[in-house]
Amino acid sequence: MLEYHSAPTADLPALTLYAILRLRVDVFVVEQECAYPELDGRDVEPTAIQFWATDGTEVAATLRLLTDGPDRRIGRVATAVSARGKGVAAELMRRALELCEGHTVRLDAQAHLAGWYARFGFATDGPEFLEDGIPHVPMIRTV
Structure with missing residues (x-):
């Protein structure tokens, strides 16, 4: 059964943070x-x-929310292979965006996922660029 969580990084138990970071490495470094x-x-x-x-006990999906001056930045959106296509990352996005109410939100999307973020x-907010050999686009969600 899926459970959703959020907390400041500093408040996370070490094993929870390890599991989050492990998923990110598995997706962004190993898989890609x-x-x-x-x-x-x-x-x-x-x-x-x-x-x-x-x-x-497994982390199925994760993302992080950062403060960039008056704006907010979502990043490191990663989903385990076993949880893809089930709306898990979408629910995390909805929850993160609730905390961003009243703020412009930015992210750098892998270009093939721009439609998902839309x-x-x-909306796309600049030209496509390469990050670690993968095409990305800057995106913005205004208040």
Whole structure:
């Protein structure tokens, strides 16, 4: 049974944070074959909030919410292969966006997922760019 959670990174038990980071590495580094510094220092910012869904003891999906001045930034949206297509990441997005009410929200989407983010009110906000060899587009959701 799926359960949804959110908490500031600083409040997470070590094993929960480990499971979240493990899923991100499994998806972004291993599955997508991108050797890059997944741990970029932003998770430990005082206002960083982690969102995750668990299925039993496993983390099924995750994302993080950051503060960028007056704006908010969603990133590191990752879903385990076993949970894809079940709306788990979409529910995490809805929950994160609730906390962003009144703020512009930005993200850098993998280009092939721009349509998925558009479902949540995001629009492309600049030219496509390569990040770790994968085409991305900047996206924005205004208040």
